[in-house]
Amino acid sequence: MGAAVTDGFDFSPGAQVPLLGTDGETAATQALASAAYRDSTMQELVDISDGAKITPPRLSLFEPNLGEAFARAVQVRMLGAARGELVQSFGIEPQTVVEHCLAATRIRQERDTRLAAVMGVCGVLFLPGTLAWLGAFQLRRSLTGLKEKGNRAGALGGAVLAVAAVLAILLAIRPPFTGFWREYFRLVMIVPVIGWFLARRMCERTAKDLRDRWGGLAGGSGVGAKIPEAVPRNPNQLRAETLRQSLAKLAAEQSSNVVFYAGPKGILGMGSRWGSWQMAEELVPREDMKEINPFRSWDVVRAIHDRLRMLERGPLHTGGFPRPSIRHWVVAPIGEGAGSISRPTGTEVEAYTVKDFEIQRICNNQQFGKGNRHYLGVQFVLWDGNLVITLMTTVTVLAQTLRVEVTGHALGPIKGLFSSKPSAPTKTVNKSFKFWETKKISLPVVTPAEVVRLTARAPFTRFPAVLDYLGGSFKLPEPFGLRHTWADKPWQHRFMADDALRAATPVLRAVHAAAIQVMDENGVDISQFTSRSMALSGLVQGVEPKKADAYDA
Template identity: 75%
Template sequence: MTDGFDFRPGAQIPLTGADGETGATQALASAAYRDSELTALVGVNDAAKVTAPRLSLFRPNLGEAFSRSVQVRMLGAARKELVQSFGVEPQTVVEHCLAANRLRQERDARLTGLMAGFGLLFLPGVLVWLGAFQLRSSLATLKSRGNKAGGLGAIVLAVAVAFTVLLAVRPPFHGFWSLYFRVLMIAPIIGWYWAKRICEASAKDLRARWAGLVAGTGVGAKIPEAVPRNPNETRAENLRKSLVKLSAEQNSNVVFYAGPRGILGMGSRWGSWHMAEELTPREGLAEINPFRSWDVVRAIHDKLRMIERGPLHTGGFPKPSIRHWVVVPTGEGVSKIVRPTGPEVETYSVKDFEIQRMCNDQQFGKGNRHYLGIQFVLWDGNLVITLMVTVTVLAQTLRVEVTGHALGPVDGLFTTAPAAKEKTVSKPVRFWETKTVSLPLIDTNEVVRLAARAPLTWFPPVLDYLGGSLKLPEPFGLRHTWADKPWKHRFMADDALRAATPVLRAVHAAAIQVMRENGVDVSHFTNRSLVLSGLVQGVEPRKADAYDA
């Protein structure tokens, strides 16, 4: 028995992985390995919320929070529907999140062993050190908010060091307990040194993967936990099925129109062109030969398939993706999307016969609508240009509408490479000269944070409660959530504007050809097409869905 999303016997055809999507995919995947502050993500999208930590010692960094949030949101058993990520392979990003989590779990397993050895045997000393670092972190937070608490953090550590020296020199007891209290505060320092070496080795590995993905030379993610070795490994089997579901949802032909936000995953509508004229018979004919909207759409589809071919050998369009879409209306501020269900839907996609019926009959009143879309994925997936075509016939008026949507590059946060840990200082003798000094890859505070979090990584809800977590914006999609506007990049803006004119002309030519073959007087349509062809050459991006241009 199957739920419709599992693999079928025989050769399998990948559902995703179009050419030119590697840049944006690897940029987003690099976030899983980053060690920067989590608050940077909030600056990219204000809808992303970070739960404040109850104990700052357990707070996650960007990579830890991003990996866990994406894994739960996209593979969780109770997850909501996802928005398609055009220009990105979401399964690859999720696989890197799983791989990053596995690398951290391997590190945390070793740190947990250290904490079990030093933490349980010398628990009072470990608690004193953790309390000192927690208090120091809290005072640093107060300082960042403008309070004068900066010097107190150094005093806290100085008191802890003085207490360590006092116990080592003058222990309060005799015999065995005298020796125990001598090393009570020193043993955690030895454990810290050992933990630092573990953390540095892990940080080098994670940063190498981060740098490789940003540079485009990163290796693929390895997730052996998603490959069941026997029928009893239900966890691996469920993970494998979740990845298959993710690919099926990415390949869905259903998209959602969220008002001024445009089509989720495709970007807001920046331009719209309409050709609407009356259907009248050609001179000498009593009436036109009846035809349907689907006949016009099919002709437009065939014409757009030839758009990459031109009379001159000057490059031109790359091979586009041409698909029939079912567009579902939804509100601008909705927290979730609901995909259509029923006998006409299979693996998140509406079947062809229902799409044809929708194109012919569902043009006015309630219900979903049919659109024919031509999509260009450019700049290694950082620019997604989509032009949507819809054909309606109401009374004697045939209307052909073309709308332009553009999704810009992923935010620059995801394309930054790891910076070297170093600082520039003055030379001790020649003070007018400077030199660059390398800093430790992992400082003391980071080692303490990772060691304190390690035992709790086996209990993620507890760790989220104490250290806070990242709440992703809804409706969530990997691509549009972190996308920037394409109009800030001159050449990306040019590509979006240039694509509209030839597509519009191809659509009009195909529609007029169908009408001419069926005895329609096309003179009005031809004149209107020429007017639009002139207007589109001078069009500038504007907020078409806001109706304020």
């Protein structure tokens, strides 16, 4: 059964209870997850997404809002059967974001089921009147769109609804038929209005629930996502089993040790390279040695790995480094404008992760020419996931020259849109008597036009492809990863910039100390390496972030 569902891909331990984030990553995770519950316009999301596109709606009445478009796009991109491969999202838990998208969709589907019942009784049974009202709202929406573009035709929007209201009154007073059709046409324009009142209460109740979740997540105190449909209760629930395995596949891809270098964009998911420090000197035996003891790049890398594990320990009790993530990475090159990524496959890869023996082979052999490269990374996730600092180390030996290179990458905070909280809509008006003074009045959370939009979409909620066709959709930028797609620059935040700059010096010194120790133990004259290390140690203290990958400095 598992093979029929997932084409043989299943390495998950079974149905599990989803957890919300991990230490140090909850704020950024919840900020992104809050987008699934938002009710603002989809254009706001496009404005902050480099490379994102909107498929124009055929009928603007069916156009999705930000939350609907975000949840739909993320689910299709990250859980779809035909989806492409994803970029890792360092600093957040992408599975948690996807679970909130599923939860938000489930809440909307429950609302839409009730709205579809109202639409069936008050809409389909009185279809001529319903079509007239929908046509009026569609025309008003189109005219309003023209007004936003500077056309005066938008002023006719209100008149359209007024005409529809006059038609409803005329049909109620003097219908054009006799008998049964006389009574039917008395109600044909009125019953849809009654249905609108019922639908408004349902929409307001759900809107309050969604906005509460939005505010809780944006404020850092949101509840976890509830998606019982992801836990199969028996072997015959293929949909639940497929969803469970898709989430497991997402978690496995997130833990992959393969990353992609996209030219000036830097390493996808880790940010662009802002600094680079290289120690490259000739391997010469000491005076007391005829020749050096042979060693390989992996021996140096392994010593650097052991030294980096001691970074969190210091002689003084003054805080210092939190526990970093230290990992061996396989870095694959792709073009800056690449539309997709492709992870390595074969017997040396298991569950998207390159095995240890292959990593060691790449470290020792693939240092020049084509092929992937090996890097040892030390990563700090700070500011509740809003800052990801990664320092990558590579060791190469070409001819008699050993080169130890350390590069700094930084991924900034989530875009400010995701941190905004919901606010009650208000309007400033003049006071009745003291007209020179103003006051604020509260507006309904769900506008009349929004009730019509939601009710019109409700019968098609189980057919998202139809809604995509009628109302358009939001297309995510590629190569896609939840974190780097909406990351801002860390250099605009003074303390984040300080953290990135300060991390480089102790990491560089630890790397150099471990490399020099290995060379000294194997009879290498380390005087030139020591001099170069001291020079770099002084240089790194004054370095400023620059576009290292653009080669314009």
